[in-house]
Amino acid sequence: MNQLKILIQNFVATLHNYDYIMFAISGALFFLILLLAIIARKKVGVSLFLVLIAFIIIITGPIFGYKYIHATLFKAEISNLQIKELEFSEALVVKGTLTNLGSKNLQKCSINLKAYKGPHNFLEELVYPLKPFQKMSILKQEQIDRNTSIKFKMILEPFTYSKEYNISIKATCL
Numbered sequence: 049m050n051q052l053k054i055l056i057q058n059f060v061a062t063l064h065n066y067d068y069i070m071f072a073i074s075g076a077l078f079f080l081i082l083l084l085a086i087i088a089r090k091k092v093g094v095s096l097f098l099v100l101i102a103f104i105i106i107i108t109g110p111i112f113g114y115k116y117i118h119a120t121l122f123k124a125e126i127s128n129l130q131i132k133e134l135e136f137s138e139a140l141v142v143k144g145t146l147t148n149l150g151s152k153n154l155q156k157c158s159i160n161l162k163a164y165k166g167p168h169n170f171l172e173e174l175v176y177p178l179k180p181f182q183k184m185s186i187l188k189q190e191q192i193d194r195n196t197s198i199k200f201k202m203i204l205e206p207f208t209y210s211k212e213y214n215i216s217i218k219a220t221c222l
Contacts, residue, residue, distance in 0.1 A: 066117050074109035078102050123150040124221040139205035147197040154192040157221040160185045161202050166212030
């Protein structure tokens with residue numbers, strides 16, 4: 049229960065004014081279309097269609113709107129990845145560059161690294177990324193202006209996996 053509370057608090061902390069405007073527009077459209085459905089209640093087919101459209105808007109509007117807003121305002125790209133497994137130490141070093149491609153300056157970025165088993169078939173290719181055997185995150189709390197880059201380095205230790213593996217790296221910025 050406590051983890052859910054922390055998850056909700058972290059989500060609310062990432063909201064921007066544009067998100068609140070988008071939530072308000074989705075809610076207003078929902079109520080407007082429901083009002084139209086009530087007005088058209090004599091025509092059952094039209095009314096049911098409007099109710100269906102209203103619920104689709106209230107569910108998908110905030111989800112896709114949030115993703116779109118954050119993909120355009122706070123877009124970050126990771127490039128120049130160098131992955132090296134150390135020879136005399138049980139560690140994996142990942143170096144890269146984080147570039148701000150969004151329309152706002154970034155204040156903080158969370159870079160998440162996941163290591164998972166190498167897949168041997170299509171089903172494993174879908175399942176293994178969902179259950180990594182090792183993960184790591186770093187938080188960069190420095191301003192990254194538009195179209196500028198910063199370098200980062202992550203050390204995943206102890207890294208003892210000796211078979212085939214894949215690395216997934218993702219940045220979430222505000």
